[in-house]
Amino acid sequence: MRNRSVTYSSEATFQALADPTRRAVLDLLRRGSQPAGEIAGAFPVSRPAISKHLRLLRRAHLVREHREGRNRVYQLNPEPLRAVDSWLDQYRNFWKMNLNSLKTFVEAEHAKEISQHHIAKPKTSKGDH
Amino acid sequence: MRNRSVTYSSEATFQALADPTRRAVLDLLRRGSQPAGEIAGAFPVSRPAISKHLRLLRRAHLVREHREGRNRVYQLNPEPLRAVDSWLDQYRNFWKMNLNSLKTFVEAEHAKEISQHHIAKPKTSKGDH
DNA sequence: ATAATGCGTAACCGTACAGTTACGCGACTC
DNA sequence: GAGTCGCGTAACTGTACGGTTACGCATTAT
Numbered sequence: 001m002r003n004r005s006v007t008y009s010s011e012a013t014f015q016a017l018a019d020p021t022r023r024a025v026l027d028l029l030r031r032g033s034q035p036a037g038e039i040a041g042a043f044p045v046s047r048p049a050i051s052k053h054l055r056l057l058r059r060a061h062l063v064r065e066h067r068e069g070r071n072r073v074y075q076l077n078p079e080p081l082r083a084v085d086s087w088l089d090q091y092r093n094f095w096k097m098n099l100n101s102l103k104t105f106v107e108a109e110h111a112k113e114i115s116q117h118h119i120a121k122p123k124t125s126k127g128d129h
Numbered sequence: 130m131r132n133r134s135v136t137y138s139s140e141a142t143f144q145a146l147a148d149p150t151r152r153a154v155l156d157l158l159r160r161g162s163q164p165a166g167e168i169a170g171a172f173p174v175s176r177p178a179i180s181k182h183l184r185l186l187r188r189a190h191l192v193r194e195h196r197e198g199r200n201r202v203y204q205l206n207p208e209p210l211r212a213v214d215s216w217l218d219q220y221r222n223f224w225k226m227n228l229n230s231l232k233t234f235v236e237a238e239h240a241k242e243i244s245q246h247h248i249a250k251p252k253t254s255k256g257d258h
Numbered sequence: 259a260t261a262a263t264g265c266g267t268a269a270c271c272g273t274a275c276a277g278t279t280a281c282g283c284g285a286c287t288c
Numbered sequence: 289g290a291g292t293c294g295c296g297t298a299a300c301t302g303t304a305c306g307g308t309t310a311c312g313c314a315t316t317a318t
Contacts, residue, residue, distance in 0.1 A: 011149055014143075014146055014147050014149075014152070015147050017143055017146075017147070018143050018144055018146070018147035020140055020143075023143070023216075026220075027219070030219065030220070030223060076223070078220045078223045078224040079224065081217060081220050081224065082224055084213075084217060085217055085221075087152075088210060088213060088214055088217065090156070090159065091155075091159070091207045091210050092214070094159065094205070094207045095207040095208065095210060095211055
């Protein structure tokens, strides 16, 4: 449970990531920082629309903004994505399990087949509930 | 670009994950499949509200539903989370980079300081743009 | 000083959606 | 068959938000 200087609300993060345009902005920003205008230029929506998206991304700390003359340059901040990664972590074993489920199943069947001489199956654990 | 039998729209997935209640439902379902009623019982909102959340999760293929008598049992399907994991992958190197950014920066400054005898700074490389 | 640029914000739509209550329907119980 | 349980859905409300246009405010250019 390492506590970095700032604790990012994964709530805001997920919320910010929910919009495809915002994810695209992040993808764009991976190539390098850009002023708001150029970001807006990359999308088929109006500049104010992007401005609002950027505000949301700012609130989620997914981007950082600093002025440069009359430009506002936006920079990616991948830090909060770490929280998403951690959250995902709880499910990773889970889908690895599923990855091997067929294999495991087959092996289990195989093992059963081998040792299946006089052992009565107790009841088949009826799902995972 | 592996194409599994089903292609999950990461759009629907992110959308589904955007709500805290829905993420909580998934977290709950990690412990095992449950009928809708029990899921609803675990939250301070009405049963129909949960029912709608479950519908969204179903659409995103994050849960699977099957009837069992007069119950509808919901089961976690972690598959679509893989897509999220892949998406995140593009940022993983990035935040590893940032881990070392301070170190790198300090080292760079140090190097500059050493060689900085008669070199006029052209204009300060102006961010990372 | 004046004009033009770059951006954010306000004001205003339309739509999505979280939540509620009322209702309906299939599935077990007696 | 009548009652009840489990659960989805319809109908409705409040709110968030994506998009637009109009506007305002700095900063640079003339």
